[in-house]
Amino acid sequence: MPTQVLDELAASVEQMDPDTVMVLSKRAIEAGIDAASIVENGIAKGLRRVGERFEKGEAFLTDLAGAAAAAKEALDSILRPAMAKARTSQRSLGKVVLGTVSGDIHDIGKNIVAAMLFASGFEVMDLGTDVSIDDFATKSDETGAEIVGTSALLSTTLPVQRDVVNEFVKRGTRDRHKLLVGGAPATEQWAKEIKADGYAPNAIDAVKLVKSLLDLR
Amino acid sequence: MVRQGLRGGIFRPLPRSDIEAIHGASLKILGQVGLQVKSRTILEVFKSGGVDVDEEKNRVRIPEHIVKDSLSKAPRKIVVGGRTEKNDLALEHGRVHFGLGGTPTPYTLDMEKGDFRPSTSEDVINATILGDALPNISFVMSLGGASDAPHELAWLHEASLMLRNTEKPIVYAASGAEGARYLLAMGAAVTGGFDNLARRPIVTLFSEPITPLVMPTINEAVIEFAKARVPVAYAPGPMPGASAPITLAGEHAVCNAECLAGIVLAQLVSPGTPVLYGIHTSVLDMRTGSVCYGAPEWGLGWLIVGQLAEYYGVPTFGSGGATDSKCPDSQAGAEAFMNAYLNAMAGINLVHNCGTIAHGSSGSLEMGVICDEIISYIQRLLMEIEISDETLALDLIRRIGPGGSYMAEKHTRTHLEKGEILHPRLFNRQAIGDWKARGQLSTQDEARLKARAILQEHKPPPLPNEILRQIDEILKQATRTMTR
Numbered sequence: 001m002p003t004q005v006l007d008e009l010a011a012s013v014e015q016m017d018p019d020t021v022m023v024l025s026k027r028a029i030e031a032g033i034d035a036a037s038i039v040e041n042g043i044a045k046g047l048r049r050v051g052e053r054f055e056k057g058e059a060f061l062t063d064l065a066g067a068a069a070a071a072k073e074a075l076d077s078i079l080r081p082a083m084a085k086a087r088t089s090q091r092s093l094g095k096v097v098l099g100t101v102s103g104d105i106h107d108i109g110k111n112i113v114a115a116m117l118f119a120s121g122f123e124v125m126d127l128g129t130d131v132s133i134d135d136f137a138t139k140s141d142e143t144g145a146e147i148v149g150t151s152a153l154l155s156t157t158l159p160v161q162r163d164v165v166n167e168f169v170k171r172g173t174r175d176r177h178k179l180l181v182g183g184a185p186a187t188e189q190w191a192k193e194i195k196a197d198g199y200a201p202n203a204i205d206a207v208k209l210v211k212s213l214l215d216l217r
Numbered sequence: 218m219v220r221q222g223l224r225g226g227i228f229r230p231l232p233r234s235d236i237e238a239i240h241g242a243s244l245k246i247l248g249q250v251g252l253q254v255k256s257r258t259i260l261e262v263f264k265s266g267g268v269d270v271d272e273e274k275n276r277v278r279i280p281e282h283i284v285k286d287s288l289s290k291a292p293r294k295i296v297v298g299g300r301t302e303k304n305d306l307a308l309e310h311g312r313v314h315f316g317l318g319g320t321p322t323p324y325t326l327d328m329e330k331g332d333f334r335p336s337t338s339e340d341v342i343n344a345t346i347l348g349d350a351l352p353n354i355s356f357v358m359s360l361g362g363a364s365d366a367p368h369e370l371a372w373l374h375e376a377s378l379m380l381r382n383t384e385k386p387i388v389y390a391a392s393g394a395e396g397a398r399y400l401l402a403m404g405a406a407v408t409g410g411f412d413n414l415a416r417r418p419i420v421t422l423f424s425e426p427i428t429p430l431v432m433p434t435i436n437e438a439v440i441e442f443a444k445a446r447v448p449v450a451y452a453p454g455p456m457p458g459a460s461a462p463i464t465l466a467g468e469h470a471v472c473n474a475e476c477l478a479g480i481v482l483a484q485l486v487s488p489g490t491p492v493l494y495g496i497h498t499s500v501l502d503m504r505t506g507s508v509c510y511g512a513p514e515w516g517l518g519w520l521i522v523g524q525l526a527e528y529y530g531v532p533t534f535g536s537g538g539a540t541d542s543k544c545p546d547s548q549a550g551a552e553a554f555m556n557a558y559l560n561a562m563a564g565i566n567l568v569h570n571c572g573t574i575a576h577g578s579s580g581s582l583e584m585g586v587i588c589d590e591i592i593s594y595i596q597r598l599l600m601e602i603e604i605s606d607e608t609l610a611l612d613l614i615r616r617i618g619p620g621g622s623y624m625a626e627k628h629t630r631t632h633l634e635k636g637e638i639l640h641p642r643l644f645n646r647q648a649i650g651d652w653k654a655r656g657q658l659s660t661q662d663e664a665r666l667k668a669r670a671i672l673q674e675h676k677p678p679p680l681p682n683e684i685l686r687q688i689d690e691i692l693k694q695a696t697r698t699m700t701r
Contacts, residue, residue: 054504057504060503060504061459061501061503061504061506062458062503103433103434105427105431106427106460108456108459108460109506154427154433154435155320155321155371156392156393156433156435158368159368159369162368184508185323187323187324187335189323189335189364190323202505202506
């Protein structure tokens with residue numbers, strides 16, 4: 001029974017069906033399955049499968065976004081509260097803080113990166129869009145995130161990524177985090193110029209980059 | 218002696234009722250959904266113009282009568298100026314001009330090394346010189362980008378390099394009100410004052426909202442250009458399926474609403490401000506996340522834009538000649554031709570992005586040269602086919618009779634001289650043996666040779682020292698106020 005409901009849950013994520021994800025998440029909790037296990041062996045498994053199909057060119061961005069959206073409500077309203085209550089957490093490879101920089105509201109790419117990192121076993125704290133420089137630095141320190149990712153789509157908001165890096169330097173916390181940049185106008189060269197720790201052109205490479213920076217695999 | 222451009226705008230795939238349906242949907246979007254405006258200054262303009270402003274949500278809802286009123290004030294015909302009058306361009310529906318480049322590309326395809334590298338000021342200079350020399354390129358934007366300049370100043374720096382290195386009109390972007398004021402000041406320095414700049418604007422602003430339905434602070438540049446009565450191209454760049462509906466219809470309903478809001482903004486600031494209308498119907502490739510410039514939907518979108526702009530009676534800013542290919546290959550040729558031709562068929566006035574490759578991420582001088590050749594084909598395609606006694610040539614046919622030759626006839630020479638047949642300058646029509654004897658050069662090889670020759674030989678007339686000094690001074694001041 002436990003594996004069957006989790007398999008169905010993974011499939012419902014893959015099929016981008018939020019209603020079924022909710023029903024099955026509730027059923028799994030009622031069956032006494034540990035919430036962390038429901039996330040890891042149900043939700044994240046479904047997301048990973050979509051990610052694998054995307055990597056092979058068999059799935060679209062809409063599938064990644066759709067699967068992430070299907071998982072969101074169950075995670076927010078059922079599974080994360082259950083983990084908090086049981087004082088357990090998802091198996092975590094590391095903590096990641098993500099956000100779209102101040103002045104920019106584009107978040108489609110950032111959301112997909114968040115979903116893929118989550119599916120790969122990272123604890124992701126998504127600060128949303130138009131995130132102030134101060135919030136990046138403060139939240140990263142509060143959570144002790146190993147990785148901080150800033151996203152910018154506009155060439156006009158790209159410089160804010162440098163401001164974020166400088167804020168960590170100013171606070172003397174630069175060495176505590178790996179700072180990554182992403183978004184259409186960002187490049188490897190830009191990351192070097194602003195002394196960030198890395199750049200990835202897409203969500204799949206972002207996961208690889210984070211893993212390599214944390215010496216995982 | 219204003220350049221009238223090609224006579225395009227002859228293909229209108231949608232019936233008027235469809236254009237009215239898109240217009241109607243956009244009015245509902247403007248009136249019911251509205252736009253979120255991130256700038257206090259822009260909100261104030263809308264508010265004092267009688268637009269419904271929700272102060273709490275920074276949302277503006279624009280009623281139909283204000284849209285209509287603004288459209289009636291926007292000029293149907295615009296002239297943009299070159300440094301010299303022979304480079305001035307007349308813009309009104311159906312008059313087509315092509316331009317090199319766009320907004321800065323992070324990479325340049327280095328034609329000597331055959332590989333991508335970060336763009337620098339030198340690339341912007343070289344591209345501008347190329348654009349100045351190519352006969353079918355009528356205006357210039359940036360091909361490459363000044364990644365060696367401080368990031369906050371890059372646009373201004375690029376604009377200064379373009380102003381120095383071409384006599385053709387320039388279209389460029391500005392980072393908000395401050396950047397716009399500096400860009401206008403540079404333009405005024407070249408034209409000899411703000412009055413001259415308004416009369417023969419050597420710079421046109423390219424500005425855009427953040428689709429869907431957000432006007433960012435950077436759009437304050439529109440206000441500055443409107444105050445100076447210098448043209449503004451307000452042309453959104455949606456990502457269909459992500460930032461706009463995936464359907465052409467829904468996407469254009471949203472972006473047309475955005476364009477109309479931009480036109481209203483400019484007209485509220487200064488009635489009669491010249492505005493250009495455009496919607497970049499890109500494709501968000503769902504497999505790679507690339508925003509594609511060479512997609513067929515891109516061309517279809519410009520056909521819709523041409524019809525909407527004709528319906529509104531405003532000139533247009535378009536895009537064709539770009540490719541998603543990473544090098545000037547057959548994909549590049551097909552995509553560049555397809556969308557340049559469809560822009561021309563739509564009657565778009567300023568068609569930018571010639572020479573832009575790799576979905577807007579790189580410039581290529583070779584591709585710029587190839588686009589110039591493609592435009593010559595389009596010029597021929599748009600020439601009217603004359604049916605008259607002279608062209609039917611019945612007398613001649615009688616005289617030559619069956620089995621005769623037209624080769625030595627004056628009629629043949631006359632019409633050859635009049636341009637009946639296009640002789641390509643770059644594309645190859647040699648016999649196999651001759652082509653082999655020349656080294657079996659590909660189109661890209663030929664384009665590289667031509668680009669090299671232009672960069673060696675073409676010297677755009679330098680600006681007078683006093684103007685150069687003024688531009689330097691403006692850049693220095695911008696460095697003080699705009700860099701952190």
